[in-house]
Amino acid sequence: MSASDDRRAEAPEATSTEGLNRMRSMRFPMSPADARSLRAGDVILVEGEIVITAGLPTHLRLLDCAERNAAPPIAIAGGSLLHLGSYSRDTADGGLEVLYMNPTTSTRFNALMPRLIRHYGLTAVGGKGGLDAGCVAAMQEVGCVYLSFLGGGAPLHTAAIRAVKEVAWNDLVAHYRLVRLGVEGLGPLTVGIDAHGNSLFQSLQAGAAARMPEILARLAQDREGAGA
Amino acid sequence: MPITYAAVKALSAQLYDWSLRKVPDDTKAGLEAALARETQEGARQILRMMLGSARRAEQDERFVCSDAGVPVYHVTIGTAAQLDGDIKQAIGDGFDELVERISPPLLKHVTNPLTNERGYKGKDMPLITWDVAGGADWVEILCQPKALGSGRWAALETFSFPTLAQIEEYVMKVVMQAGSQHCPPVIIGVGIGGSLDVAAKIASNATMRPVGSTNPEPVLAAMEERLLRAVNATGFGPMGTGGDTTALAVHVDYAAGHGYTPVAVCFNCWINRRTRARLHADGSVERFE
Numbered sequence: 205m206s207a208s209d210d211r212r213a214e215a216p217e218a219t220s221t222e223g224l225n226r227m228r229s230m231r232f233p234m235s236p237a238d239a240r241s242l243r244a245g246d247v248i249l250v251e252g253e254i255v256i257t258a259g260l261p262t263h264l265r266l267l268d269c270a271e272r273n274a275a276p277p278i279a280i281a282g283g284s285l286l287h288l289g290s291y292s293r294d295t296a297d298g299g300l301e302v303l304y305m306n307p308t309t310s311t312r313f314n315a316l317m318p319r320l321i322r323h324y325g326l327t328a329v330g331g332k333g334g335l336d337a338g339c340v341a342a343m344q345e346v347g348c349v350y351l352s353f354l355g356g357g358a359p360l361h362t363a364a365i366r367a368v369k370e371v372a373w374n375d376l377v378a379h380y381r382l383v384r385l386g387v388e389g390l391g392p393l394t395v396g397i398d399a400h401g402n403s404l405f406q407s408l409q410a411g412a413a414a415r416m417p418e419i420l421a422r423l424a425q426d427r428e429g430a431g432a
Numbered sequence: 433m434p435i436t437y438a439a440v441k442a443l444s445a446q447l448y449d450w451s452l453r454k455v456p457d458d459t460k461a462g463l464e465a466a467l468a469r470e471t472q473e474g475a476r477q478i479l480r481m482m483l484g485s486a487r488r489a490e491q492d493e494r495f496v497c498s499d500a501g502v503p504v505y506h507v508t509i510g511t512a513a514q515l516d517g518d519i520k521q522a523i524g525d526g527f528d529e530l531v532e533r534i535s536p537p538l539l540k541h542v543t544n545p546l547t548n549e550r551g552y553k554g555k556d557m558p559l560i561t562w563d564v565a566g567g568a569d570w571v572e573i574l575c576q577p578k579a580l581g582s583g584r585w586a587a588l589e590t591f592s593f594p595t596l597a598q599i600e601e602y603v604m605k606v607v608m609q610a611g612s613q614h615c616p617p618v619i620i621g622v623g624i625g626g627s628l629d630v631a632a633k634i635a636s637n638a639t640m641r642p643v644g645s646t647n648p649e650p651v652l653a654a655m656e657e658r659l660l661r662a663v664n665a666t667g668f669g670p671m672g673t674g675g676d677t678t679a680l681a682v683h684v685d686y687a688a689g690h691g692y693t694p695v696a697v698c699f700n701c702w703i704n705r706r707t708r709a710r711l712h713a714d715g716s717v718e719r720f721e
Contacts, residue, residue, distance in 0.1 A: 245474065245674075260548075289498045291539055303536040306498035309581055309613055332581075333613035333672060352673050354481050355581060355615035356455075356497045356703040359488035377540045377550050379498070392477065394673045404673050405612045412608060412666040419665045423600050426658035432596055432651065 227392055233283035234327040236347025242395045244402040248351070250390040253369065254328075255280050258289030258308040259380025262373060263316045266382075270323040277372035278382045281324045287313065287331025288353065288361070289379035292371045300368040302383065305361050307332040307353035318342035334396050334405030343399055350397035352404075364390035435571050435711045437517025443709055443717060444526030444558075447575035448503055449534060451707040452495045455486035456721050459619075459704040462643035462680040466617060466670075475675025479617075482670065482702055496703045500538045501577030503527045503558035506640070510568025513713065519571070520560065527558050541579065561633065570718075574640060574708040576700075582618060585610035586698035588632060593691050599624060600659060603682075606697040607663050612672020615701035617680045619643060620663065623696040626687035631694035638683035639700045642721075647684065656682045670702070680704075 232252035269276045290305035310331035321342040330351030367386035397403040467479040489496040505523055531552045542554040587606045603622055623634030647653040659682040669675025709719040
């Protein structure tokens with residue numbers, strides 16, 4: 205059973221739904237045109253190659269490479285940089301393996317991502333929780349989307365790994381290393397921010413803020429009803 | 433028969449290991465109930481993936497999340513329990529031994545807050561709180577590993593003679609600050625009153641109550657119900673990409689204080705890691721979750 209079959213098995217009811225009908229398989233690395241073909245709210249499966257890290261020091265090193273115009277140890281230009289933590293290690297036969305992987309909070313990299321997205325021409329970033337307005341603007345300029353992963357989805361995400369291609373900056377703790385992976389059927393992932401300036405995270409925050417007076421009024425009404 | 437260092441050490445390690453590979457049954461039931469109510473298809477798909485991930489982790493004994501958090505234990509010692517050995521040391525040694533043998537290995541998450549260096553050991557780690565149970569002859573240990581994903585959004589503010597409206601508005605303010613980011617649907621703990629540390633402790637303890645349980649105090653039960661409805665009206669939804677299910681539960685508790693009233697709000701992400709067991713005087717281990 206392939207990784208994508210596995211995940212469909214986890215979501216059997218979804219096969220006949222509108223949600224899954226909209227689901228597209230995207231070959232990674234994506235072109236900017238591919239990225240621009242996606243819309244916030246779309247759901248995709250990723251096939252091909254991704255680059256991942258969960259480390260702040262890793263982002264700083266990538267920025268340092270950008271500033272020095274030096275090539276990072278794993279090429280990310282025109283590709284993806286996803287906020288996924290993983291446990292990687294050498295195997296007995298001289299290869300590499302990733303034992304598990306899962307997303308981390310993206311907003312802690314807000315300040316660093318616009319420069320990375322622009323310099324490396326990233327077409328996909330991702331993790332969980334979204335990125336801020338500065339990142340959304342950079343993504344729109346470059347042609348880049350943000351992919352929202354299921355947090356607590358390690359068994360599903362890990363099953364999509366087909367090959368561990370490269371691991372760099374091994375002096376860092378495992379989840380901070382830069383890792384290039386081959387994946388098949390990684391997802392379903394929600395396009396949280398598209399390359400047209402639309403962010404589900406921003407629109408949901410704005411919607412909740414707009415509804416807050418109504419929400420608080422209902423709370424007051426419920427308090428009265430409860431005699432509180 | 434005394435409760436020994438060896439028994440506490442072994443159980444502490446087991447509780448941590450178990451917590452990484454199983455979403456508590458009450459939480460899975462909460463997710464199922466949310467799935468039945470959820471109206472947005474994208475959110476329904478994510479809830480189904482959550483249940484799928486939980487099932488796979490349990491069946492294959494895998495970690496649900498790659499972030500194993502840091503070891504947090506709550507220990508309740510019966511006043512009639514006989515102890516043989518340093519049980520605080522036993523909990524720390526149990527974690528150290530687990531780090532050596534657990535498969536797959538844990539990532540290094542114990543962080544020095546002054547340098548941000550990460551490893552398996554650190555000052556005052558594991559984080560342990562202690563309580564006593566009058567007359568009991570057992571020791572109960574609850575393990576609740578905590579990580580940045582949801583831990584980052586906890587907040588506390590101190591008010592002076594607040595109204596219930598002010599308290600509830602503050603809870604909603606903290607919910608808005610967390611927004612999409614704490615791996616919703618979350619379990620929200622609210623602690624009101626006491627002192628700074630007591631309010632925080634009450635909020636943390638409140639997250640340990642099973643999802644779906646009703647607060648025995650009617651005033652708090654009503655408050656929990658209306659706050660849950662309010663939180664879910666925000667629309668952040670599962671994984672914060674939209675939906676009716678932002679929280680599975682809001683649990684509130686309080687302590688009397690002096691009129692300066694700290695209000696603490698904390699979150700557990702949807703996997704709601706929590707295991708609990710009791711060591712009895714006859715040497716048996718009673719596992720609750």
